[in-house]
Amino acid sequence: MLERWRRLVRSARLDGWSGLTLGPLLLAIPLLAAIWCSHLLYAERERQLAVESVLQDNANIARMAVSVLEQTLERSRRHAHLARAGLDDTRLLEGLRLAAGSDSLFSAVMVQDAQRGPLLSSATTEGDTAALLRLAARSAGDTPRTALAGEITLLPAERGPDGNWRLPVAIPLLSALGHRGQLLTLIDANRLLQPFRTLDLGSGSDLRIYDASGRSLFDTRGGDGRFFTADDGSDKLFATALQGRRTVERADGRPVLLAFERSAGSGLGVAVERRLDEVLHNAAQRRLALAGWAWSLSLMLVAALAAMVLVARRQHRLYRELSRAEDEKERLIEQLKEEKGRAYQLASHDHLTSLPNRMLFTELAASHLNRARRNHAPFVMMFLDLDRFKAINDTLGHRVGDLLLQEVAERLKASVRDTDIVARLGGDEFVVLLTEVDAADAAARVARKLIDALARPMGFDGHELEVRASIGIAIHPRDGQDIDALMRNADSAMYEAKRSGRGCFRYYDPSLNARSALHLDLHSRFRRAILGDEFVLHYQPRVALNGLRITSLEALIRWQHPERGLVYPGDFIDYAEQEGLVVELGNWVVREACRQIAAWQQEGITVVPVAINVSARQLRDHSFVEVIRETTAHYRIRPDMLELEITERCVVDDFERAHAALEVLSGLGMKIALDDFGTGFSSLSYLRRLPIDIIKIDRSFINDIRNQTNDAAIVASTIALGHNLGLTVIAEGVETREQAVYLKAAGCDEVQGYYFQRPIPAAETLPLLRDGIPDR
Secondary structure, X not given: OHHHHHHHHHHOOOOHHHHHHHHHHHHHHHHHHHHHHHHHHHHHHHHHHHHHHHHHHHHHHHHHHHHHHHHHHHHHHHHHHHHHHHHHOHHHHHHHHHHHHHOOOEEEEEEEEOOOEEEEEOOOOHHHHHHHHHHHHHHHOOOOOOEEOOOEEEOOOEEOOOOOEEEEEEEEEEOOOOOEEEEEEEEEHHHHOHHHOOOOOXXXXXXXXXXXXXXXXXXXXXXXXXXXXXXXXXXXXXXXXXXEEEEEEOOOOXXXXXXXXXXXXXXXXXXEEEEHHHHHHHHHHHHHHHHHHHHHHHHHHHHHHHHHHHHHHHHHHHHHHHHHHHHHHHHHHHHHHHHHHHHHXXXXXXXXXXXXXXXXXXXXXXXXXXXXXXXXXXXXXXEEEEOOHHHHHHHHOHHHHHHHHHHHHHHHHHHOOOOOEEEEEEOOEEEEEEOOOXXXXXXXXXXXXXXXXXXXXXXXXXXXXXXOEEEEEEEEOOOOOOHHHHHHHHHHHHHHHHHOOOOOEEEOOOOHHHHHHHHHHXXXXXXXXXXXXXXXXXXXXXXXXXXXXXXXXXXXXXEEEOOOEEEOHHHOHHHHHHOOOHHHHHHHHHHHHHHHHHHHHXXXXXXXXXXXXXXXXXXXXXXXXXXHHHHHHXXXXXXHHEXXXXXXXXXXXXXHHHHHHHHHHHHOOOEEEEEEEOOOOOHHHHHHHOOOOEEEEOHHHOOOOOOOHHHHHHXXXXXXXXXXXXXXXXXXXXXXXXXXXXXXXXXXXXXXXXXXXXXEEHHHHHHHHHHOOOOO
16 A cells, blocks of 8 residues: 555646645644644543543642531530440539530430430420330340440431431440440431532532441432432442552443541541443533634644645736746747847848848958957959940849849859858949958959859850859949948949940049049939939931932930030940839930931931930830930921931840830831840841841941951951941941041942031031032
């Protein structure tokens, strides 16, 4: 059983709250045991105290009774003294009569002479007289007597005619003159026991008087005060064997509490007894009261423990709810931390490439700059921009553009060290920070490595793309003392690289600041310039080498800046394309060219066709054809008075849409010229598939045509190719007479350049149009 309990205890899994629930229950067991053990011990002690108390009371009563008996016998002896004197002189018996009559303890007194018979009797009734005579006969006969020290004889009590119990006493007399006799008395038991009337001995109490031989003379029941005489010898055991205080068992089998006292002088004994069940009944009443208190305490304890258990369970429930709330709070805190981390990731990193964004890059760059200052080490910052990214993004869609940016980010990270930082500032602009470089010239090697890495073909969704990057480089401390200055100067160097031909890198030069300030000013008011008619068209004639006649005019846009004067397209066209304003600007050129043609015609001037340059974005615009139609109709000019000059870039991104638009415009009578011919990779295929009427040889082949045999061969081949295809061939950038002579000899149809005429405002073209020949 013990082992089973141990296994149960070992297998029990009690948490703290289960302990709080079971702990009071486990505590209740010893507390209840203590209460009831205390109750039982106290009840047993009360029982013992009750027994001891009753025994003590019995002993006190017995001692009092013995004392009363001794006093009674002493009074009897005094009467006996008078009676002895009366045997010699009967006159003296009158004093005895008076003394006995005044003593209510004695019911009757008789003095009997052995020879003369009764000498004095105070008996008033025949019954008393008869009782005295019987006493005399019994004390003088052979009937067993109770002798007290050889002089007093006590007989068992008897009931008188009046129903009262009397104790017969006989005292032998011997006078001085030798007369013998007896003093016979009947002691009133009621008077004898009068001192004990006030004592409550209980219903089961007994007071017995024994003679010296142990014979019971009389006893009493405390409840009604009656006396009765026991059988001879029935209580000899008490008189002979009992002394002191004891618990004994009577003949009827009932235990009693007994106190026995014996007179040392007379030998009389007094026994006071009380039934044990009566005593214990009273103690049981007190024990029941104590049991009530024990039950009350037990119930209170159980109630308190139940309340504690309920409170503990409630607290447990609250604790579990609080625990769940705490767990939920912890979960929310973790979630907030994760959200904070994600928010920081979103706030500090580019969502597309996962590279640091401008904010985080600025913080990292500032930290590395401080370290570079302490170590006096070079600090290189590179700005990188992808060439033609907007064209790719617009023609192939944002998905391809996003994939391209992600690939670019991966290649940039793979091309630098782990200690270097690559970030995306936005769009197609990236920045690279070279940390812990040994020398500033290491920047050139890294820049070339980045350009070569990005130049490798990339394939996305079936499209194979080649991108080039323009990189601007700024070095601390030469090009700036803080992050803002370095970023600004690297950006300026990057734009210089774009202007220098793209796909290259440039170091920052302080002279770029002035140019950057110009660009910033121009860009800030570019849209206002469109709305405020600050743009103008200048015209440059195309001259036929056969006869030197002006065959057409090319409209070239200029910005008439109110403060900076005339601004050329190289300073604002790229910005217009980047900001999506090139369509609006191109539509303005169409309207202005048509307006000017109409104005010339109204003046009666013979007008030659005017060629306008069309951007790729314009040609892809769905409304471009309608703009041409509406504008020519509005100014009432023939569509063939306009010629369109396009570049290979106009059709490379979305060939089908460009081809459809050109077919419509060609059908209206417009001539289509392919500008910058020879600089692309697929011009021959375009010549075959597109409605091209004119090809214009790029100025880069004309510049040194007299000295470069390769350029001359290309020009000659291009002229022959164009003629074979039935196309008009025009050479751009003719600036010397030798170039014009060579081109005429090669069979070129028309030329355009400074040798014949620089671009001039519309007002200055009137003499050229009237004469039909250039100034030269």
